[in-house]
Amino acid sequence: MSSSKKILIIDDELSLLKIMGKFLQKMGHSSITAENGRKGISLFGDDPSSFDAVFIDYNLPELSSHEIVKELRSLNSEIKVILSTGFAVDDISKEFDQIGINGTLQKPFAFNDFKQIIEQL
Template sequence: SKEAVDIFRDRHRDITVVLLDMLMPKMSGKETYLEIKKIDPNLKVLFSSGFKQDERVEEVLQLGVQGFVQKPYTLQVLSKAIQQAIQSNDF
């Protein structure tokens, strides 16, 4: 959302990975992703949704997102996804 972009703009030097939901208030997950990547093109981003992986998810994955985590997820699943995103060489 807009608030997330504002926070990221102020603190992006301290942030390595961002987890975005596909549906957020005021801005879609995709719009938020595009805005934060303008600030830091090297940022690692994961998406999450309660919906199954569909064409919207495929679309953001093609933009360069490091992964998708299906809700509900466990801490173990999220931790593994974050670790893989950090180790990824994709930008």
């Protein structure tokens, strides 16, 4: 198994935060969760180099996922970003071409879908 990763999860669905956190724990990784972009940016900003990746829900209130990605990348340009979404993944990938994301996770997802993304990080 690869080394343990620390992942920030930003999603406004509390049930998904719990599920994704449990999936990561099951895989031997740690997670920190935030229910909105501002909290996620704040948690990330405490120690930007300590995170291996960030999962961001595409459709969040207040700050857009674009704004969140730009802010996180200003703090750590190397951070890997995965967008989770219920929308068409191809459309979202094209939309993020300029700022670049490292992957997308289509909702609803199964453990194996999630695990495959984590293993690619």
